[in-house]
Amino acid sequence: MTTLSDKPLLEHTVLSTAAGRLYRRQNVFTAIATGVVLAALVWWITNSIFSGGAWADDMTTVCMLTAWVVGFNLGIGTFNAVIYWMLGIDQTHEDELYAAGVGQGRKRYLKYCTDHKVVGTQYLVLVFVLFFVGGTLAMMIRTQLLSPHSSFLSPQTYNSIVTIHGMCMIIATIIMVSGPFANFIMPIMIGAKDMAFPRLNAMSIWVVISAVPCLVWTFFLDGGVNAGWTTYAPLSVQDGTAMDAFAITIIVFVVSVTVAGINTIVTVATMRAEGMTFGRLPVFVWGSVIGGALGLYAMPAFLISMCSMIADRATGTSFYVASGGGVGWLWENTFWIMGHPEVYVILIPPVAAMIEVIATFARKPVFAYKVIIGAFAGIAGLSIMVWAHHMFTTGWAPDLAGPFMLTTELISIPTGIIFLCIIGTLWRGSIWTRLPMYFVYLFLWNFIIGGVTGIYLSDVPADNYFHGNMFVTAHFHYTLLGGAMIAGAAGLCYWFPKVSGRMLDERIGKVAFWIIAVAFQVTYMAQFIAGAKGMPRRVANYDPMYHVENFVSSLGAYALMVGWMVLLYALVVSWISGEHAPANPWHSKTLEWHVPTPVPLENFLVDPVVTGDPYGYGEQGPAAAHVTFEYDGDRGGHP
């Protein structure tokens, strides 16, 4: 696993102290225990203080869940370094090695581990757990909609499932590439030994893990959150205490995304290898940085809106309640100021990952490298000025319809550039159709449909018909599931050998691919048709005139779920018993393929020196061999 000694290095360390012994026992189980104990304690205290008050339930829920999150992170070790620092204890190099998981084998995956590759792997598992939860809830929705007047779920249960399906998938897609790959792969791509802030990196994953139980727990509180993932006020102010748990989930998640985003940006700014100039950064690195930066812009709006939501609910303020002078439009604005950039926080990293895939499997340099970086930046810049297109039909600021139509339609120019760059890279390439490349072609098909259906929604007169209707549902599933998730799947299959050390079983993977590809079209084409015919979104029962479309869509959704399960099986079985992967199975040129597999601690046995960009396929000179490895005296390694 590593060339460093695996012997416990406990002398002259914090770890040899009494506190250190506690430190060594910390793992996910102690975290859960600490979280539960602290939550129970705070519940008892707040309940006795606020009991009988007008907002007792909300106040108790907020305090208790905050205590759970703090307790969980205390128990896993998020605050260890801070506590040592406050006590005036310096951590030694050996402490750092322990924190990075040296000598702990597989147990380090259950611990607060600062190794970026462990964090990346933890993210990958979390993403699959969230997708499974979200997918299961999608199956509930589609089962309810199999027949027009089904009573499989009560309307209340249906609404709460719609809500948590949405938020679960949004969280999962935000972290699906920026979590696993911007952590595991991106530092190696730029020649770094780890992320700039390894402890914050570990914090970002454990904080989001502590948020997930709050989200799932909403089902057990007052019948769930009934307001949809957009939780429009004042409907969400009207909801029961489940909405408090939902708000805490979001606040905690925003902390995680913020920490992760800062870490990504600082890593790329400061940790690049010698010769890794900005002009030589792989596209995926740019995508991670731009996605992370956009998240830093977008997420605070979500934090603020959720804090004021809690204030309205638990303390009787009236930011959003009309009877107290508030207005729901405030919520809708702050929500979409987060919500639209967030779509591109989701989309940009996987698309950037996919461009790495295309260069490798077309055996060509990325077409118009600078133009595509500019396109990503342009999308990010424009995306912060388009939010009110979600509000065309709310009645808010009708005179701004024109400006927001303009910015929204302008964004199709940089988005079009992405298509140009993909087509340009494929142009006259030597197309090597391995599994990742299958997903690239599926992306092209899905995303062009998702993009074109978006132009109807960007146009006020047409949006007046389509808003709030199944057409919108189909549109954003085409872009987020058919676009971002499929691009993420391309990245996953591409980097799987490096992450797991095994080759992916492509035979099973291709079976999964074809099921996903076909079932996806069936599921969402049927929803486009239902929407065009006028079926509203988020309804538990519907007019029988939409029965055929919904029946077909439900069957497609079942098949789609099976497709993803088969892909998951291919991943699991390959990870356990696949054939060992060589360091560079794709003969790719980016740096992560030029370190050994499995990747050792601190990645590089010798420091790389970069002499060209990583896309010199078919070229001569430095571009063809763009990296050399320099003797690193400090590490005692031999080149």
Add this chain to the structure above:
Amino acid sequence: MRRTIGAVGFVALLSGIVALVGLGFTNQTYHSSIGTLRATTSAATTACGKPMVAQQLSFATYADSSGTNSAGQLVHPGGNPNWPSYGPSNIFSVKAHACVTMTITQFDSGGALNNPYFDSIQGTVGDVATMVSNQPSVSGCPSGQSFTYKGTYHQISPCDVGHTFTMRALPGVDPGFFLSVPLPLAGNGNNECDLDSCPKVTVTFSFISGPKGTYAWNCEFPCGLNVGNFGAVMSAYGYMSGYLHVV
């Protein structure tokens, strides 16, 4: 081959988990202690002034959903003592194209509607209902003004309402169907009494049921909490909401 079997087994296992979650969610739906409340058919061959099947259905609204009614039935299994509820069931079943006579016994107190639109009766035979009470009168609103329970009514004061029984068909069943009956408040102040001896008002009305299908009913009196007093009990399925199956 081994991996094919493995894949099938893996998918079956995960699908099983999904199915179990599904079962968990269906069990969350409210089931009353007595199941569906079916209308009884009387011998009369003429009803609602026409030759048609006559059906009767009786149920009540209670101030305390965790309580038991005089027949010993749970008002709402697992109910909340601070929440009112229709009971002993929220799922009703009647025959199609029949004259359905509903008798609703109202035990709960009340107040003012959000929307005076619901103070008048719509969709019953003659747009009227009949009320009888074991109380001669109640001090309603405007405050201090006495409100007498008297026979047949089409409209009551919008601030003398206990609950409403408001019903429409599910989309695509019977688009024109709309029934709304305001039930006058019973007794004064906070009424936590669910038994026959308690202050109560019994409202009787008839309507002609539509074609086969499911109809959804709910209460339009704001008896919940939070925004518009439509949170809590009003938004929790099964207390102030339910279905009528026309078979």
Add this chain to the structure above:
Amino acid sequence: MSSEHPDLSADATVASPPLKPDAKENKKNVTVIAALWLVLTAIGIALSIWLTSALLPSSMSTEMGGVRSTVLVFSLAAAPVVAFVLATSIYSLLAWRKAPGSADVPPPDAPPLRGNAAATGIWLLTSSVLVVFLLVWGLSEWSAQQVVQPNDLVVKVTGQQWIWNFTYPDAKVDSHALVVPLGRQVQFNVTSLDVTHGFWPVQLGQQVDANPGLVTTIRVTPTHLGHFVVRCSQLCGLYHAYMYAQGDVVTAKAFEQFLEHHGASAATSAKVALLAARQGGQ
């Protein structure tokens, strides 16, 4: 230890000498893609025309007519763009797919095209022109909808959990169904008593949210007699799925009868409906 680093010189030799695109080959590529593009564009245009007329509800108002024509025009504009992406990606699979040397060895490197200023420029220009077209079309449709006609009929729309009701202030009439006269512009003043709802008379092609404490306005001019549905388009809680109302576009005479039936005096009904008749030319 050096064995842990793949031998980079091996990759380097693959690429020597540098590959150059073959001009003749390029001409063939362009020709086939152009042919494929034309065929796919034709299919796209046919699909646009067919799907727009088959799926969208028939027009009952000038606004719904605008929705139908906007969807059709945007689909026609998008057809060549979609066709181009599909034509090139399909062709890349058919013509440029290379068999790898062996299972684990990639095909030889392709000619390194690092960019093409002309292609990028044309692409940018085309997409900018399309965007300007979409914007101009959308704004002209939108501004046409903002015109207020004299003597419009005002209907107050109230949404609440989970019922719509409609008030005709001129005739002092309340109704659970929405009845509007043919040919006369109707102004809907929409509000809510509790949470946000979405007032969406589906076949009239307009919608606006009903916000508590606020009044929002939309206008439609019905052009065809018939039945339509009013839906709630904004998730509003428990019975959102059942929050709908029935709507009818009727003649001025029938509108007068409707008002009378709902309790307006004959004189008021006639007055309110007369305005409708004058404007609708009935």
